[in-house]
Amino acid sequence: CINKSKILLYFIEMAESESSTEKLKFWHKYKFPKGAALLIVYQFFSGMGVYAFTLIFPIYMTSMMMYSDATATSFYHARAGITFCMNIVGAIIADSYLGRIKTFLIFYPIDILMYFGVFIFSIYETYTTLVTVVLISAVLCGMYGSAMRAFVGDQIPETDQVMLSTFLHMIYLINNLGIIIIGFVGPIIHKDIYCFKKECYPLNFVLTVLLMVLTFSIVGLGLFLRWFVIKLPTKNIFIETLACIGYGMKCRFQKGRNPGGHWMDYAEDKYGVVFVHDCKVVLGLIFFLLGHPIFFTVFEQMSSVWTFQARYMDGMVTNDFILKADHIQTLNPILVVILIPIFEMSIYPILDKINFKVPYRISVGQYFTAISCFFMVLNQYFINQSLMNGLNPSETGVKVLNSNSFPIVLIDDKYNNQTIPPQGVKKTIISSFGSTATIAVNQSRFNISVFNNSGNFVMAAVYFNNSIFTSVTSRILSQDDGGYSKVRLLNINGLSKDEEIFLNGKFGINKNFHLIKNGSQFGDYVKCEIGTFELVVKSKNSVKKIMEFVLHPGQTELIYVYNENGKLQIQRMTEYKVHLPKIYWQFFPYLFVTIGEVFFNVNTGIFLYSEAPASMKSVLLSAQYMCIALGDVIIIILSSVFESLNLLYFFVLCTVLVFISGLVTTMLGRTYLKEKERRDLNIFSKSSENI
Template sequence: MTFMEKRRRPGKPECCGYPISIFFIVVNEFCERFSYYGMRAVLVLYFRYFLRWDDDLATTIYHTFVALCYLTPILGAVIADSWLGKFKTIVSLSVVYCIGQVVMAVSSIHDITDTDRDGTPDNLSLHIALSMVGLLLIALGTGGIKPCVAAFGGDQFEDHQEKQRSTFFSIFYLSINAGSLLSTLITPILRSQECGIHTKQQCYPLAFGVPAALMVVALIVFIVGKGMYVMDTPKGNVLLQVMKCIGFAIKNRFKKRGKQYPKREHWMDWAEDKYDKLLIAQVKMVLKVMFLYIPLPMFWALFDQQGSRWTLQATTMNGNFGAFNIEPDQMQIVNPILIVIMVPIMDNLVYPLIKKCHVNLTPLRRITIGMLLAALAFVAAALLQIQIDKTLPKFPSSSQSQVKFLNLESRDLAVSVSGQQPFNASGDYLTFDGDSFTVSVAGGNPVMTNFLKGARQTVLFNAAGILETLQDLKQKPEQGVNDIKFVNGFRSPLNISTKSQTLGFIAPLKVSNNTSVRQGKTDFSIANAAGEMCSYTMQLGFGSSYTVLIPSNFSFGTNCGENIKETENIEPNTVHMAWQVIQYFLMTCGEVMFSVTGLDFSYAQAPSNMKSVLQAGWLLTVAVGNVIVLIVAEAGTLRDQWAEYVLFASLLVAVSIIFSIMAYFYTYIDPAEIEAKFIEHEPEDKEKKDIEMTKRDSVSSEVKQTKI
């Protein structure tokens, strides 16, 4: 057996030419990606509506978490290559991962503490502390195993199985996107369910619990396959070797500054006193590519806002697609669906057509176009946000009050405010400057009334005068639900309920608590103490608010609902979620041209034994991009969301211009050719040279488009 032939590993079972061990790795990856993306899909809404953080803080913590997930791969690579090996690293960090997911599920159980009437836990500090611990463990787990799993799968193949190895990476890529797609579809449905012992609210424990269970399954499946794996012992971390070489070059450069030392062609040449020329040449190639990475984080700053700002934008939109409703966090599923569609279209149709038109679309030009498409996606998001803002109610300023007068009588009664012309209550809000007014009803004695500045109020009155003043919402109902309250103008108490909740008995001339009702047809049952029943139906949209008046002439019978009057406080969302598909389409096209091309370019331009170094560098750009988002979210003073979208788009366009200039001066290289020059002159034995030559191009042929 020559050294060019792969050493075979006896006793490892195969099926159709493939190691059976890869089955366990693929299933593990599917379950892990389901766990990660499922948890992440509902995370920003958990921050916003369970922990009650505002949009900016929810966005900041979300992107801090994502940044940590892409910083920890460096730690995982060091542990695997220098200490534990890939298998033990995956197992140990998966245990940490599982614990983190379980802690997140426990943190979202609202019944572990008392809750207010709106479902907010009284002891929020406990939930916040558990959530932060869970997210830190998850970031360590998912990031730590990220650089290990794919490489461990590649280790299962021998050199004569190059075709099977390539197919494995395609299946591996498919498992990633399948896990992402299914989890983004399922976990928002789980979140939208109601659960709880003492109080019912959205079921975040289930939305986090199912991903936790899938992560446990991923760990068990991976461990079961242990006896079939090929496990190489750690051989030292290349990343650490590169960093030491760079550090020595910098240190030596400043140590030996002076005329007695000859100048070097490249500053890395100062490392020749300690390191061989082959390693230095490889480091030069890596640094050349890493320099191009500097502008790239700006793309990820926009890309990862699909799970934060774009999801929050969807909460103010209409998700009724006819046969089904789409939850705001489910819109993220558009991205993996479009990826599966767009990747083969770009590879098999768009790029070949461009090539036939004799257009030289180099990898760096593709990356530039990808960034511009992402910027265009944010322009689309800004235009959509402007349309959404036009449909929002005009709430009062801090010096104004908005008042609606609601007549509980079955006949018209004129109202006069501070000597103005009398008017009949129409159900519309009137805006007043100031806070103290005299109000008279039907020519009766005027009554001094205070209207709260900056508030919306409903004044209930009948022939006897003003009965009560209600505080109305001055913002859209959360998560697209509808806010309903009933006013009993009837002569006896009424019990009002739906299939899932009871508003309780409402005394005459009194009002019920605000009740959150989901979109669609809702039947309200109205009953009196004698047991008489009336069914009243409302067809509700998304994000509306109504005050429903049961008037004094209400009666039970066949047409009992005819006299019931609905007054609209906040109109439902009118801009449809389908409009978000435009920005998702542009962003996905940008992702395909940017991410897939970037990975392929990086591997093609990297030395044979430093592919993992550039992979770590690529993941680092994702982390830095998320740091950019949290800085803008915290430091930004833009009041309008559309303006923030335009700001991000403008920044990315500026970065694209800088990158295109850097790309213009970049010279493409052949790493194998450069390495061959040094290998030929190295006084190493023939065996080592043969092995190096066979490994040189193996990894670049395996690079597949990956949802990182």
């Protein structure tokens, strides 16, 4: 299953192939077998298909399923954790029993049906069933994901390491190209196209289904033409390694400490010196990986917590070009494609010259990731500041709309006077406890109630109705979602019974929002998109465009309709506006986390494959799956703890944790390098004795 952490898995495979020094002609390395070339096409559409779902699903949970950010985060990462755990199970089944391609052919079609179920259930909004199907899909995705990755690598002869390196690089770049394309198109599909009177998320889901059917057809074509190399299942080294370690532990408890040796040495009589040595190497590398889950705790957040933060930021580049919250994720693959050649051509050669060892490079990646978290702290601080409405809990803000043809006077609880002209608005702040705002018309006084509105703004419209001085009052919604605006209607004897008001998006498909009339009361807020809109009045016989205006992120707008001298008059006024930070401020955390990713992932792949015995590489791949899964578990725990707390503290804690994990990796790397010297001397001495 394609996840952002797939990058690490490809880097691990690349690292093994790049150890070759064989020199071949330039064009030879691009003469891939037919099956390998076909799988490059498969990888392009596969990356697009699954990313079309994972990109928008967190936003879908919060905007349509009405999950809280914390609940959506927990579910998203529970799904990811299940997938990575099941990758290990799928690898065992594929390697030992069914074979790789058969595993794919069994589980992939079922997964297609699951995504088709997501599409259907999203239309009918049966969310409980949808969630169940998504979890089943996570299991299936893990079952065939590792098998398919290995099957892709099987298509290149093992002896042609140069071609294998080129092929894996090509797979990686093509996959990222597909992600970049769908990362730009996907948010536009659900935000700018409306179906069933809502954002068209089902269109994203059916796109995933169609792309998965296409990828399955590509594999089917290769099988029909017999272009693929198919390897039969063999014994699974992961199980044998666990058995060897288990046997060593059993002997350790039965026989006690091994004087002058390692407790794994007890297993040499059953598994042999070389295999036990390999197991000890794996244990050392796994011990080195202890700090890695914290890195993935931050890295995996890009699809969830970071996207949720982007929702509370201003994505308007111009009135007509808007970056969506889920658009910003595309920065990661774009920056990866840009930074990797820069690192390969300049940074890594310099580090090689100064002998800056690989384990320390991995920890540098974690330090850069800590810097990215620090920028997320800054972003969240400015978001929190922008969401404050400036009122104390003991105060109420009052906005008064004068719906009369003559001026009135607004008097606050401190007896300060403000004259409100006809059809004008004035604002004041009063104490919430026992105080009222007063309207004066000539010698008359009229009180406006602010009961139960402490810490909020209210809007009051004052008007004459059949010669009776009256008003309507409603709380102003404190808009705190940067991805949307909210609009409501106040109709004071303006619209006839058959007339309705609509907001039509200037760009997009079916972006029409009906503003509900409520007599002479305030209508309900209607959740709208942002950008340029046309306000039109529709009746049975006509459609009349009244005005065109721009709705900004976090804006609460009032459309005020009244009758003046027998003519329909329409005004718009901003009730509340949040000045959210611009979404492009997330560029800096994405830049630093991507630098951290390139340092961390590339060098982790190089280190694991250069240190691991040839027979143990799949075991270390399984260990990496567990690190990623543990990272997802940590996110779930942190989301649960911080659900009722400020997200600012969440990012502060992540900054501290990932920095500490970098220190841990530095120390463990130093320990491993020293232990490696001792272990190599020990195996050399034992080999000499056997000779």
